[in-house]
Amino acid sequence: MKCVLEELGENTLVMFTFESPDGTHLNLKLYDPHGAEIFTQVDQAKGSHGFTTEKEGDYKACFFKTNVEKEDLGKHKVRLDWKTGRGLHSFTFQLNLSRV
Numbered sequence: 001m002k003c004v005l006e007e008l009g010e011n012t013l014v015m016f017t018f019e020s021p022d023g024t025h026l027n028l029k030l031y032d033p034h035g036a037e038i039f040t041q042v043d044q045a046k047g048s049h050g051f052t053t054e055k056e057g058d059y060k061a062c063f064f065k066t067n068v069e070k071e072d073l074g075k076h077k078v079r080l081d082w083k084t085g086r087g088l089h090s091f092t093f094q095l096n097l098s099r100v
Contacts, residue, residue, distance in 0.1 A: 001064040006082060012053045016061070016082045019046040024076045026063050033057025 008014065020026055023045045030039035033055050041047045043066075053059065063078050 001062050002078070003060050003062040004080060004082070005058045005060045006084070007058050008053045008056065008084060010053060010056045012084055013050070014053065014059070014082070014084050015048070015050040016080060017046070017048040018061075018063070018078055018080045020076065020078055022076060024065065026065055026078065029062045029064075031060040031062070033059065 006014075018026075018028065025043045025045050027043060028039070028041040028047065029037055030049070030051075032038050032053075034057075038051065039049050041049070061080065061082070065076070
């Protein structure tokens, strides 16, 4: 599993999209600052979600694959476009799943 954390204030608007450039299907779980799962998307090569935070703290988006050989993990990447706030400031991450 590979995760990205973003520190957010209370009542912050968040919108994000993700995509696996090579079309590999992934699972996504989104967690609030207390570790409660607030969103799940299963077996998709791309997707999007929007929400408003209820609590201040670190929100975590975790990507993982099921039924994959360990030596294949280094070949897969994820593009995550995470936008927050009134102007929806854009942050783009590219994750390498090799250390999952």
